[in-house]
Amino acid sequence: MPPTKLAVHGISKIFAPRGKPPVQALSDASLSVSENELVVLLGPSGCGKSTLLQIAAGLVKPTSGRVVLDGEEIHRPGRKLGMVFQGYTSFPWLTVQQNVEYGMRLNGVSAADRRTRANEFIDLVRLTPFADAYPKQLSGGMKQRVAIARTLANDPAILLMDEPFGALDAETRWHMQELLLDILASSNTTIVLVTHDISEAIFLADRIYFMSSHPGRIREELVPAFKKGQRIASKEDMVSMPGYAEMEAQILHMMREESATGPAHV
Numbered sequence: 001m002p003p004t005k006l007a008v009h010g011i012s013k014i015f016a017p018r019g020k021p022p023v024q025a026l027s028d029a030s031l032s033v034s035e036n037e038l039v040v041l042l043g044p045s046g047c048g049k050s051t052l053l054q055i056a057a058g059l060v061k062p063t064s065g066r067v068v069l070d071g072e073e074i075h076r077p078g079r080k081l082g083m084v085f086q087g088y089t090s091f092p093w094l095t096v097q098q099n100v101e102y103g104m105r106l107n108g109v110s111a112a113d114r115r116t117r118a119n120e121f122i123d124l125v126r127l128t129p130f131a132d133a134y135p136k137q138l139s140g141g142m143k144q145r146v147a148i149a150r151t152l153a154n155d156p157a158i159l160l161m162d163e164p165f166g167a168l169d170a171e172t173r174w175h176m177q178e179l180l181l182d183i184l185a186s187s188n189t190t191i192v193l194v195t196h197d198i199s200e201a202i203f204l205a206d207r208i209y210f211m212s213s214h215p216g217r218i219r220e221e222l223v224p225a226f227k228k229g230q231r232i233a234s235k236e237d238m239v240s241m242p243g244y245a246e247m248e249a250q251i252l253h254m255m256r257e258e259s260a261t262g263p264a265h266v
């Protein structure tokens with residue numbers, strides 16, 4: 001069993017917006033992620049997936065509970081945590097190369113080392129022919145690949161991704177999902193990814209934490225056992241595998257049960 005990379009212990013979060021009733025977004029949520037694992041947080045809209053990821057990233061303070069990365073408690077964002085969001089987060093005035101080098105420049109990495117390392121990650125996301133292009137010259141999928149390369153180039157201990165492919169069309173989305181599995185295989189990274197797309201979750205995940213709503217909790221841990229511990233290279237291959245349709249139906253059923261519940265005011 002690989003060592004635990006990230007451990008989230010008993011997280012609760014109550015939001016208390018001024019003039020409105022407090023909302024219990026999370027209640028006693030715990031999970032763990034092993035090295036080089038891809039774990040998906042899946043659940044209906046509003047179940048607290050993004051809040052849990054932001055707490056894991058140190059961006060939001062939990063009401064109670066703790067987050068431990070590589071044995072150290074996380075209290076604030078830092079270099080060990082790489083975040084990729086749905087929007088495209090590249091700087092429009094910098095080229096692809098400069099965007100990928102940006103974080104390393106801030107961290108004082110020498111120009112030669114920056115260039116070598118940036119080239120490696122630009123190659124990994126298959127953007128080498130576009131290294132000198134500006135974001136506005138790129139498609140949505142390509143911009144998202146810049147964001148991934150930029151984040152990976154900073155050598156985070158873990159990559160936290162919140163609906164990273166949510167803004168992309170269906171075809172680009174599959175390509176990005178397949179690319180992410182390639183990256184995982186070749187870069188030894190560890191990933192926690194939030195989605196509400198069931199087939200994306202089953203395709204990408206080594207394990208899925210399915211969350212229930214109002215308040216958000218971890219309802220069940222699911223392993224796509226039909227993949228037999230393998231990462232399947234293409235989506236067409238996965239959907240035709242015995243066991244896929246059953247897992248999708250099981251999760252759809254859970255989603256339907258969850259959407260029947262209402263918001264939880266404290």
Ligand SMILES: Nc1ncnc2c1ncn2[C@@H]1O[C@H](COP(=O)(O)OP(=O)(O)OP(=O)(O)O)[C@@H](O)[C@H]1O
Nearest residue numbers: 015017023025044045046047048049050051052196
């Ligand atoms: N800053 C905030 N202030 C008040 N309530 C919030 C805040 N952020 C989130 N919430 C509430 O917490 C709950 C969980 O929200 P969150 O965005 O984490 O859910 P989610 O599962 O990521 O949803 P989606 O899939 O729609 O993005 C919701 O009821 C939401 O309205």
